[in-house]
Amino acid sequence: xxxxxxxxxxxxxxxxxxxxxxxxxxxxxxxxxxxxxxxxxxxxxxxxxxxxxxxxxxxxxxxxxxxxxxxxxxxxxxxxxxxxxxxxxxxxxxxxxxxxxxxxxxxxxxxxxxxxxxxxxxxxxxxxxxxxxxxxxxxxxxxxxxxxxxxxxxxxxxxxxxxxxxxxxxxxxxxxxxxxxxxxxxxxxxxxxxxxxxxxxxxxxxxxxxxxxxxxxxxxxxxxxxxxxxxxxxxxxxxxxxxxxxxxxxxxxxxxxxxxxxxxxxxxxxxxxxxxxxxxxxxxxxxxxxxxxxxxxxxxxxxxxxxxxxxxxxxxxxxxxxxxxxx
Amino acid sequence: xxxxxxxxxxxxxxxxxxxxxxxxxxxxxxxxxxxxxxxxxxxxxxxxxxxxxxxxxxxxxxxxxxxxxxxxxxxxxxxxxxxxxxxxxxxxxxxxxxxxxxxxxxxxxxxxxxxxxxxxxxxxxxxxxxxxxxxxxxxxxxxxxxxxxxxxxxxxxxxxxxxxxxxxxxxxxxxxxxxxxxxxxxxxxxxxxxxxxxxxxxxxxxxxxxxxxxxxxxxxxxxxxxxxxxxxxxxxxxxxxxxxxxxxxxxxxxxxxxxxxx
Numbered sequence: 001x002x003x004x005x006x007x008x009x010x011x012x013x014x015x016x017x018x019x020x021x022x023x024x025x026x027x028x029x030x031x032x033x034x035x036x037x038x039x040x041x042x043x044x045x046x047x048x049x050x051x052x053x054x055x056x057x058x059x060x061x062x063x064x065x066x067x068x069x070x071x072x073x074x075x076x077x078x079x080x081x082x083x084x085x086x087x088x089x090x091x092x093x094x095x096x097x098x099x100x101x102x103x104x105x106x107x108x109x110x111x112x113x114x115x116x117x118x119x120x121x122x123x124x125x126x127x128x129x130x131x132x133x134x135x136x137x138x139x140x141x142x143x144x145x146x147x148x149x150x151x152x153x154x155x156x157x158x159x160x161x162x163x164x165x166x167x168x169x170x171x172x173x174x175x176x177x178x179x180x181x182x183x184x185x186x187x188x189x190x191x192x193x194x195x196x197x198x199x200x201x202x203x204x205x206x207x208x209x210x211x212x213x214x215x216x217x218x219x220x221x222x223x224x225x226x227x228x229x230x231x232x233x234x235x236x237x238x239x240x241x242x243x244x245x246x247x248x249x250x251x252x253x254x255x256x257x258x259x260x261x262x263x264x265x266x267x268x269x270x271x272x273x274x275x276x277x278x279x280x281x282x283x284x285x286x287x288x289x290x291x292x293x294x295x296x297x298x299x300x301x302x303x304x305x306x307x308x309x310x311x312x313x314x315x316x317x318x319x320x321x322x323x324x325x326x327x
Numbered sequence: 328x329x330x331x332x333x334x335x336x337x338x339x340x341x342x343x344x345x346x347x348x349x350x351x352x353x354x355x356x357x358x359x360x361x362x363x364x365x366x367x368x369x370x371x372x373x374x375x376x377x378x379x380x381x382x383x384x385x386x387x388x389x390x391x392x393x394x395x396x397x398x399x400x401x402x403x404x405x406x407x408x409x410x411x412x413x414x415x416x417x418x419x420x421x422x423x424x425x426x427x428x429x430x431x432x433x434x435x436x437x438x439x440x441x442x443x444x445x446x447x448x449x450x451x452x453x454x455x456x457x458x459x460x461x462x463x464x465x466x467x468x469x470x471x472x473x474x475x476x477x478x479x480x481x482x483x484x485x486x487x488x489x490x491x492x493x494x495x496x497x498x499x500x501x502x503x504x505x506x507x508x509x510x511x512x513x514x515x516x517x518x519x520x521x522x523x524x525x526x527x528x529x530x531x532x533x534x535x536x537x538x539x540x541x542x543x544x545x546x547x548x549x550x551x552x553x554x555x556x557x558x559x560x561x562x563x564x565x566x567x568x569x570x571x572x573x574x575x576x577x578x579x580x581x582x583x584x585x586x587x588x589x
Binding site for chain 2: 055103106151
């Protein structure tokens with residue numbers, strides 16, 4: 001059943017008693033084998049959505065099917081089909097990685113002979129064989145994340161939930177984890193539901209992205225389609241002479257609306273797109289304005305977030321309160 | 328990937344995994360198994376050493392000696408507190424987030440409680456063996472012979488009731504700060520029973536409280552088994568089963584509460 005199903009969510013609502021409506025009527029469709037990036041600031045509702053979809057939290061209203069099973073009434077079947085690495089790697093500091101493998105494979109009902117083979121295979125895949133007999137209390141953040149990912153895979157889940165898997169990791173560990181996630185989808189056909197607050201993570205990994213803010217999905221599509229929706233790049237120019245700042249702004253205003261920029265520069269979103277860049281240079285030349293630096297910025301997912309919510313993704317969480325329970 | 332609906336661990340595999348982890352941690356780390364041994368041994372040696380002369384009181388007749396009299400208390404006490412310590416372990420797992428790993432991996436979540444219970448049973452059996460060895464070394468006799476099996480059966484039921492009571496508290500509170508809520512009622516119930524002398528020798532309010540305390544029935548029946556003169560057996564086992572049913576419901580509701588809280 002699960003092999004041909006991904007995730008289907010209709011009008012999902014999760015309210016906390018005397019608390020906020022953390023998830024406020026979202027619809028989602030994640031196809032089998034797809035990497036879906038769920039992007040939003042702290043407190044937007046990402047983790048709450050994951051907790052509901054992984055059967056760790058009951059929904060208030062709406063419906064959700066994961067791997068073809070209803071999360072409200074068929075939780076045991078959902079749990080058999082999914083793997084999850086949640087925000088805080090839930091590891092026992094007194095157990096070694098190998099002992100965690102033994103526990104996880106037993107919980108999932110693997111036969112005695114399969115337990116050892118599968119455990120060793122996964123420890124090798126995430127590069128923890130050398131450290132496998134050390135207690136995980138002494139592991140680095142990156143090692144814990146890798147072990148958590150390996151544990152989520154012991155029963156060969158068809159759908160994998162990763163809740164901010166690279167938060168707090170160094171760039172090298174982050175890249176290694178991205179590679180592993182991409183490999184899982186490419187080689188094993190695993191569907192991945194990934195929450196993140198890192199734009200570049202969603203951009204690099206996700207086939208499609210949903211942007212959530214205050215419990216509602218404000219935009220959805222492929223990263224490129226979302227950026228194309230914004231469509232136009234911006235050009236940022238630093239004049240060679242400080243005194244030319246106002247003249248520069250006047251010239252650029254003919255090509256598009258102003259966007260925020262560093263104090264010594266002027267930036268506009270180009271009404272006519274990249275093709276207008278040559279015209280901009282000619283206009284500056286005609287006005288006798290010398291240029292120190294010129295940068296063309298392609299639209300980013302942050303631009304998409306800004307366009308949809310009126311706020312920048314960076315720092316939006318603190319503005320919202322960042323309630324952990326609302327994830 | 329697999330497409331069958333029979334994937335995932337069974338009740339037994341979940342219980343096995345949870346029990347293995349708890350027993351492994353318990354016996355691998357002295358910080359866990361030493362306290363569970365120290366308390367019953369301390370009670371036994373302190374009470375028998377300091378209060379042995381109580382057997383000279385009029386009306387205090389016990390063929391197994393004061394060591395046997397206290398052994399029954401210490402055995403029941405260790406069984407009850409073995410359950411309470413399980414509540415601590417559950418609360419700690421919720422506090423650290425480890426419980427989510429168990430809740431995520433368990434198709435049948437009742438298997439989680441069963442696993443904690445099996446581990447508690449294993450820990451208590453170890454404690455009971457050590458306490459029994461020390462009691463024999465101190466001169467305890469067992470005039471009741473094989474009838475003493477009734478004492479161990481009763482202690483097992485008390486252990487189970489303690490586990491379910493403390494599990495229910497732990498899964499509702501989900502923090503180790505709930506420790507006093509698990510410990511205090513059991514501690515009070517234990518020490519408001521005829522710990523040092525038989526019920527017949529007690530007087531005043533303590534005698535009234537002890538008469539209605541279920542632990543009194545457990546101690547009297549247990550001491551009866553030890554000396555081969557069974558007393559209040561039906562009452563003791565009836566109360567123990569009733570507590571098991573009551574706290575089983577309490578623990579089941581606690582699990583539902585924990586599931587709702589995520």
